[in-house]
Amino acid sequence: LSIYLLLLQEVSYHLAVYVPRILCLGPSGGSSREEQREEQREDLASQLLLLAPLEWLLLGEEPASGLHLLQENNQPSPLCGHVFKVGEPTYSCRECAADPTCVLCMKCFLGSIHKEHRYRMTTSGGGGFCDCGDAEAWKKGPYCQQHRHPPTDRDAEEDPVSVLPADMVARGVSIFSILLKYAVDMLTWDQEDQLPAGLEPLEDTYYCMLFNDEVHTYEQVIYTLQKAVNCSQKEAVSFATTVDRDGRKSVRYGDFQFCDQAKSVIVRNTSRQSKPLRVQVMHSSVVAHQCFALRALSWLGQIIQYSDGLRRVLCEVGLQRGPEGEYSSLVDKLMLNDSKMWKGARNIYHQLLMNSLLMDLKYKKIFAIQFAKNYRRLQTDFMEDDHERVVSVTSLSVQLFTVPTMARMLMVEENLMTTIIKTFVDHLRHRDLQGRFQFDRYTAQQAFKFGRVQSLIGDLKYILISRPSEWSDQLRLKFLEGLDAFLELLKCMQGMDPVVRQVGQHIEMEPEWEAAFTLQMKLTHIISMIQEWCSTDEHVLIEAYRKCLSALSHCHSGLPDGEQPISLSVAGHCVETFRYQVSQDKVSIHLPVCRLLAGLHVLLSRTEVASRFPEQLPLGELSPPLLIELPLRCLVLCAQVHAGMWRRNGFSLINQIYYYHNVKCRVEMFDKDMIMLQAGASMMDPNHFLMIVLSRFELFHIFSSADCRKRYRDTHKDVVQQNNTLMEEMLHLIIMVVGERYVSGVGQVESFDEVRREIIHQLSIRPMAHSELVKALPENGNKETGLERVIDSVASFKKPGVTGRGLYELRPEWNKHFNLYFHHFSRADQSKAEEAQRKLRRQNGEDTALPPPSPPLLCPLFGSLVNLLQCDVLLAVEGAVLQWAVEPSGGGWTESMLQRVLHLVGVALLEEEQQLESSSRDDDVTFNYTCKITRPGEAPSTSGSVLALLESLQNAPHLEVHKDMITWILKMVANIKTMRERTSSTLTVPVCPGQGPEETLRDKDKAERKRKAEMARLRREKIMAQMSEMQKHFINENKELFQQSLEELEASTSAAADNSPPSSESTCVAQVCVGPRRVGGAEHRQLVTCILCQEEQEVRGQGRAMVLAAFIQRSTVLSKNRRRNLPDPERHDPLFMNPDLSLGIHTASCGHIMHATCWQRYFEAVQLKEQRRQQRLRGHTSYDVENGEFLCPLCECLSNTVIPLLPHTHTPDYRYTPQVNSLFSLRVDHPSLEAWLKMTNQQITAIHSAHRKPAEPAVPDGFKVDFTPQNLFSSSVKEMITTFSMSTYKVGLKVNPNEQDQRVPVLSWSTCAYTIQSIGTHTHLGRDDCLSSLTRFSSACWTAAPPTTVQSHFIRLLAALVPDSRVENTLSILDIDMFHLLVYSVLSYSSVHSLDQSGQRVVDSAHLHILHLVTVAHLVQILLTSTTEEVCMDQDSSASEEEELTCRLYNTLRKHLGSVLPEVTSGWQLFRCVKAGCLPFLRATALFFHYLNSTAPPADLLVAGPGQWEALCSYLDLPSNLLQLHQNQHTLLEPWCCHPVVRQTLQVDGVIVRFPRESNRLIQLPEDYSILINQASSFTCPRSGGDKSRAPTLCLVCGSMLCSQSYCCQTEVDGEDVGACTAHTFTCGAGLGLFLRVRESQVLFVAGKTKGCFYPPPYLDDYGETDQGLKRGNPLHLCAERYRKIERLWRQHGIAEVIGHAQEANQTLVAIDWQHL
Secondary structure: OHHHHHHHHHHHHHHHHHHHHHHOOOOOOOOHHHHHHHHHHHHHHHHHHHHHHHHHHHHOOOHHHHHHHHHHHOOOOOOOOOEOOOOOEEEEEOOOEOOOOOOEOHHHHHOOHHHHOOEEEEEOOOOOEOOOOOHHHEOOOOOOOOOOOOOOOOOOOOOHHHHOOHHHHHHHHHHHHHHHHHHHHHHOOOOOOOOOOOOOOOOOOEEEEEEOOOOOOHHHHHHHHHHHOOOOHHHHHHHHHHHHHHOEEEEEEEOHHHHHHHHHHHHHHHOOOOOOOOEEEEEHHHHHHHHHHHHHHHHHHHHOOOOHHHHHHHHHHHHOOOOOOOOOOHHHHHHHOHHHOOHHHHHHHHHHHHHOHHHOHHHHHHHHHHHHHOHHHHHHHHHHOOOOHHHOHHHHHHHHHOOHHHHHHHHHHHOHHHHHHHHHHHHOOOEOOOOOEOOOOOOHHHHHHHHHHHHHHHHHHHHHOOOOOOOOHHHHHHHHHHHHHHHHHHHHHOOOOOEOOOOOOOOOOOOOOHHHHHHHHHHHHHHHHHHHHHHOOHHHHHHHHHHHHHHHHHHHHOOOOOOOEEEEEEOOEEEEEEOOOOOOOOEOOOOHHHHHHHHHHHHHHHOOHHHHOHHHOOOOOOOHHHHHHHHHHHHHHHHHHHOOOOHHHHHHHHHHHHHHHOOOOHHHOHHHHHHHHHHHHHHOOHHHHHHHHHHHOOOHHHHHOOOOOOOOOOOOHHHHHHHHHHHHHHHHHHHHHHHOOOOEOOEOOOHHHHHHHHHHHHHHHOOEOHHHHHHHOOOOOOOOOOHHHHHHHHEEEEOOOOOOOOEEEEOHHHHHHOOOOOOOOOHHHHHHHHHHHHHHHHHOOOOOOOOOOOOOOEOHHHHHHHHHHHOHHHHHHHHHHHHHHHOOOOOOOOHHHHHHHHHHHHHHHHHHHHHHHHOOOHHHOOOOHHHHHHOOOOOOOOOOOHHHHHHHHOOOHHHHHHHHHHHHHHHHHHHHHHHHHHHHOOOOOOOOHHHHHHHHHHHHHHHHHHHHHHHHHHHHHHHHHHHHHHHHHHHHHOHHHHHHHHHHHHHHHHHHOOOOOOOHHHHHHHOOOOOOOOOOOOOOOOEEEOOOOOOEEEOOOOOOOEEEEEEEEEEOOOOOOOOOOOOOOOOOOOOOOOOOOOOEEEEEEEEEEEEHHHHHHHHHHHHHHHHHHHHHOOOOOOOOHHHOOEEOOOOOOEEOEEEEOOOOOOOOOOOOOOOOOOHHHHHHOOOOHHHHHHHHHHHHHHHHHHHHOOOOOOOOOOEOOOOOOOOOOOHHHHHHHHHHHHHHHHHHHOOOOOOOOOOHHHHHHHHHHHHHHHHHHHOOOOOHHHHHHHHHHHHHHHHHOOHHHHHHHHHHHHHHHOOOOOOOOOOOHHHOOHHHHHHHHHHHHHHHHOOEOOOOOOHHHHHHHHHHHHHHHHHHHHHHHOOOOOOOOOOOOOOOHHHHHHHHHHHHHHHHHHHHOOOOOOHHHHHHHHHHHHHHHHHHHHHHHHHHHOOOOOHHHHOOOOOHHHHHHHHOOOOOOHHHHHHHHHHHHHHHHHOHHHHHHHHOOOOOOOOOOOOOOOOOOOOEHHHHHHHHHOOEOOOOOOOEOOOEEEEOOOOOEEEOOOHHHOEEEOOEEEOHHHHHHHHHOOOEEEEEEOOOOEEEEEEOOOEEEEEOOOEEOOOOOOOOOOOOOOOOEEOHHHHHHHHHHHHOOOHHHHHHHHHHHOHHHHHOOHHHO
C-alpha cells in the first residue's frame, strides 16, 4: 500500500507539472493547418513525457520490445471486437444470426461461411462492434477464418492473468488504478476554476468553452460565434464543426474577464427561442488535465490490446467497489455521470468499456449486472440529457441484452424485464381520469421525452428477442412478474384516445393521434414476442391467459355501468344484450388487452393445451358477448367511417383507421380483433352472435320487422345509402369470421401456408417487385417476413431490362386459391384484383365466376364456427337480400350486397361438400345447408326458399355479371344432392342418372356462350370493314400528298445506296465532297414548317429567318487532361485547340424549327412569366431564364439559344458564273500546291501592307483589298447569326456578350468542330438537322464579323502549317488539334477569297490543299507520338508501298530530331499505327465536308467494314495511300520538327496525346457494392483532420472521392459558397457532374449551381431492384447495361437535358439547394 501511495504522489506531481505545460492550447483559431501541426506537437510531447514513463514502469523494459513480447505470449481472443466507424459496412446473415443486431465486419464476413448465405448489408451508425467469435450470436458458423474456436484442451476457466509475471501484475494494478482514477476524477470534475488536491494550478488563464447540444442548428451557432468572438465565417464554421464532432471547443483564450464577456454574448444571443447554448469559462489547467485524461483512457485501451491478462487487470480495477459502498466503482461513476460529460469524452470511455469489459466474458457478466442495477438511473439521466442515444451509455444495452444467456440471467437475478417496463410507464405521466395514457396537447418538451422513452421499448425487445428453449422455475416466476407489469402498461393503453362522432359541425381541432399509434407500433413486436415466449411453456401459457383474462375483466368493470339491457329477437331466436351505439357513444381503436387475450386464446388451440387441460383454464369466467363487444365496436367504427358517417371527425380518424388495417399494425390490431370475434362466435349460439352483430351495426330494425323480405323503406336518401354500405360491410365481416382460417390455431395450417396465401393475393392484383411484396407482408421481430421460403413455389420471376425492376408473376395453377374477400385487401386492391382475375379467366375462355376457394379445416377449439353458415338468422338475411334482388325497383339494395351473399352461400356449400367427402356415413354429417336452403320461408313470407330465389335470379337480365356465379352455386347444390343420395342409398354401385340436371345445365350454358361469341365476331367484322373503307377514302382525297412522299422515298433510297453500277466515271464523281471534283448537293429547295405558327416556308438567305432550338454547353467529355485548369476568360486565345481537347463547346438540338420572330415572341412571354413568378414566390424553375434558357415549345427540351437555318451553298463562287458541268473544265482550274501557296502568300502580303501603310504593293491581279463583298443575308437572318454567335461566345468563355471581340467567329467554328468530333465515335451521317445547320452557320458567320479580323485569323492559322516570318510565336505541331485547325482554316479562307475578283474559282482547290496540308501534319503528329513495341514477327520481305513510304517518312523525321525518336524497323507496325490514328480524323473530316457542301455520302461509308478506309479516302479526294501526300511537302517537315517545343515535349515526359485518342469512359466500378461502401468508410474528410466524411461521394468521371453536403468542405466559386461536388464539377466537368453517393446508393447529376437530379444507380440486387438509401440491405451488384446507359448519356451530352426533364416532372427537385451538395 505504501508503495502505491508513493507512486500516486509521484505520478500526481509529474502530471501537475507537465500536463498544463504540454496541453495548454493557447489561443485557438488560426488556420486548420496550424492547428493540425499544434496537435501533432502535443501528441508527441504527451507520448514522450507523460505516457512513455508509464510504459517503462509497467513493462520494466524498453516499451517497444516489451509490448512485442506481451503480444507473442498472448492467446489471441476468439472475439473480433472490431468497433464500427460511421458508415462502415456491416453484414448480418439472415439464415444464421440469432437476431438482426448480430453483425460482422467486412473482413470477418469475407472469411466466414455466411457470404454464401442470404445476407443483409447495411452501413453502421457507428459504435457497435463485430460479433465474430461470439457463439451465442450465430446459429452456425460463429467463427471466421481469422478468429478460430479456442482449443478445448485449455482449462476453460484458466485465468489469463496467471500467464503474466506477478510483479508486472502488481505494477499493472497500481498504474491502472492511479490513471483510471485520475481520468474518472477529471472527467467528472465539475468545478471550473480549481483542481483536485495534488494537481494545483499554475498560471492564471482561462478558456471560453462552448458545448454541443441537439437543440441549436449549425446556422444559429455560426451566427452567434461571429458576433461573440468576432471571427470570420470560415472560422465560425470550423468551430461549429468541431463542437458538433467533439462535443466542445474553446472559442476564446485569455483572462477571466475577456472570456466571460464572450460567454455572456453567446448566452444572450441563443436564449431567445430555446434554452441557451451551454458555455463555461474554464481554467486552462482544468482543460489541460481533462484533455490528458482522455489521452490516458485511449492509452489504456491500446495497452490492453496486447494482453488478455492486462485487460482483465484493468477490468478488475474498474469494477472494484470503492469505499462508498454499492455504486462506487470507477465504472459506475463514469456511467452515472455520463449525461454530464461532453460528446468526445463519452465516445472515448465507451470505446474503452467495449475494448475491456465487453471483450472479457467473465467481466462482461459483472458489468451487465452493474448496468442492470443502475438501469433506472441511467435511463432517467438519459431523459434529461440533450444528446442523441448513440453517444449515451444507455446505448450499450444492445451489447449486453441481446446475448440470450445474459438476458435471462439479468431477468432472473435483477428482474430486468419488470424494471424496464416500470421505468417506461413511470416516464409517461400524462393520464386521464380512468388512468389511461393521454397524449393530447403534448408540449414540445413532452414530445421530446416521448421520443426518448421509446428507446426503452428497444431494450425490452432485446431481452425478449430469443425465446427460451427450457424454463427454470425462477425464469417462469420473473417472466410472469414482468407480464404483470406489461399488462399494467396495456391497461393504460386500453381505450386511450376515444372518439365520439361529430354531428352537426366539423371538429374544430384535429386531435393528436400519432403518439398513441407510435406506441402501438413500437409495442407490436413486443406483444408478438411475449406470445411466442408463452407458447414454449404450458404452465406459463395457462398463467398468462389467466392474468390477461382478469386484466380484461378489470377493464370491463371500468366501462360505464347502467347501460340499459335490451332483448332482441329475430327468426324465432331471442338474445339479451345492452343498448350501445357506436354512432353516439365513445369508442376507441386501442384495445391491446383484448388483443393479447385473443393471441393467447389461439395459442391454447395451437398447443392443444385447451383440449388437454380444460379444467385448468378459466374459460367460463368472461361471457362471450363481453369478449366480442370491444373488437366488434372497433370494426363497426371502420364500417361507419367507410359509410361516410364520421366525415365531420376530420383526418385524424381516417388516419387511425388506415393504420389499424396497415401492414405495420394489423397483426396486433385488426387480425387479433377478427380472432376475438371468431373465438366469441365459436363459444356462442350462432344466432345470438349474429343478432348482436346486427344490433351493433345498427341494422337490426331492418330485419326485425315482421316481414323483413318486404323492402324496408326509408325516405332519406343518405340514410339508405349508409345502410346499404353497412349491410355490405356486415356481410363482409361474416365472410371473414367464417372464412379466415389461415392462422395456425384457428385453422389447421402452418405459418408457411399463411405467408403463401398473402403472396398469392398480393400477386393477384398485379405482378410485383420483391420489395413491394416484402412491404406488403408483416415483419416479425427479426425483420423477416418468411417470403423467401415460399415465393418460388407460387411465382415466377421476370428479370428487368435497362429500366424498370424485376417482377414476380403468380403461377397460373395458384389462381384457384384466389379469394375475392381476402381480409387484407384494401377496397382499391379488391377491385383491382377482381378485375385482373376476371380478365384472366376471360382470356383462358373460362366462365367469370370467382367462387370461394375451399377453406382449410378448423381446429377443434374453433370448430363450431361453421354453424354460423347454417343458422336461421343468416338464412333470413340471405333470403331477404335475394328477395330484394329479384325485384330491384327500390333503393335499399346493391349488387355488392348480392355478391357477398352469393359468396357466403358458396362457402357454406363447400363446407358441406368437405364434410360429406371426409365422413363415411351420412348420419355423421351435422352440416346440412342444402336442406335448409330448400325450405320455403316462414309463415308470413312464403315467397320461396333461398334455392328457388337463386334459380329465379339465374336469368335475370340486370344480373348478367353474377350469372356465372349463380350457375356455379346451382351446380354445387346438384353435386351435393348426388353425393347425399350416394351415401344414403345402400347400393355400392354409384348412381349415374343423378348427373342429369347438372349436365343439361352445363350444355345450356355452353350453347348460350357460343351464341354470344358468334354475335361478337359479326360485330367486329362489320367495324373493320367500315374502317378500311374510310382509309381508302382518305387516301383518294389526299392523293398528291401520298404520291409525293412515295417519290421522295424512292429518290432517297437510290441516292443512299447507289446499287446500279453505271459507268465507273460517274460513280467516282458522285462520291467526292471536297476539292474541284466535288459534286454539289442536289439543288433541292428546303421547305420547313414553323412549330409555333404552322406556316411553311423555304429556307433562303434573303428571306425571313428560320431558327432551330439548340443547347450550347461547355464540355470536357473528350478531355485527355483533366488536370488542366480552366482558361482565364479575359486573356484566353481560342484560335488553336490543344490536342488534349480539355475544354470544348458542344451544341445539341432537338431539331424543331421556328420563325425567328415567333421564337422571339415566345421567349419574351417566357421572360415575362418568369418575372411574375419571381414576384410571387422565390426558388428556381428547371431552366434559368436570365441565362437565356427556355424549353423547346414542342418537346420541352432544354435550350439556351437558336441556330439560324441557312440555305445550301450552291457553288463555291459567290458571283454569278454559268454552271460548268464538264469534268474537263473543272480540272483545268486546279492549281498545284506550290502555285496556290504562292498566290495565297501574295494575297496575305497585300492584306498585311494594307493594314499598315497606304503604299500600293504588288497585288495579284483582280485582288482588291478594300473590296466589300455584297450582302448575302437579310437583316433578320443577320440578327440571328449574331444571336447564335453571341451565345457560343458567352457560354464558351463565360463572359458577357461583346460583339466587337475578335474571338467571336472562332468560338462559332469551335463549337462546330467540337460537336462533329464528339459524335465521331458513333459516326452515322444521319443526325442531320443540327450538324448541317451548325456547319452552314459556321461557314457564314464570318460575314457578321469585321473582315479584317477573320483575315488575320486565317493568316495566323496558315502560319502554323506554312511558316511565315511575319507571324510570331507560332505553336508547335504537337500542340494543335488538327481537325480544329482544318475547320478554322477552311471556314476563315472565305474571307480572304472574297477579295479576289479575278474570276478564278479556286475555293475548292484551296479547301483541298488545306486538307492535304493538315492531313500530312496529322500524319507527322501521329508518328511523333507513336509508341510501337518491337514485335518480332517475320513480315513478308516484300513490304507494301504504304509501309515503305511510312518508314521513309519516319526516318526523315528521325533525321531532323535525332535520338529523340526511337528506331523502328517494322514498317508494318508504323503503318498500322498511322492508319488507326488517322481514321477518327478522316471520319470527322468527311462529316464536316458532307455537311458543308451537302454531298451525298457513298454507300460504303454508311456501313462499317473493311472498305471504309478506301471509301473515306475517295470521298475526301485523297489518295488511298495517304503517304503519297507528303512527297511534295518535304520542305515543311523541317520547320515542323525543328520547333523547339517538339523536342522538349518528346524528351520530357509531358502530357503527350497519343492517336487515336481513346474515347473517354466513366470509371470502372467494382462488381460488388460493399467494396465501394468500404472504400467510402475509410475515406476521411480532407479538411477536418481525420474526421469521417458523412456523405462520401464518388465522381464517376475521374474517380475522386469527395466529402459532400457538409460545411467543412465548402469552397467559394464566383463569390458563392458551394459544396465539394459542385466545386469539383467546375474543374472536372466544366460545370457538369456525375456522382455516385455511396451511402445513399444514388447517382447524382449536377449542372451548374442550381440544377441537379437523382438518377437510379447502376447497382441492382438479385431481384432486379435498386436500393436507394440502402434501406433493404440486399447485396447489390453492378448492372453493366445500366452503367453503359449512364455512360452513353454522358458521352452524348444528354445530362443537362435529363436534369431538365426530371425537374420539370418533379417540382420538389427544384427546391433542393444543389450547390450545397
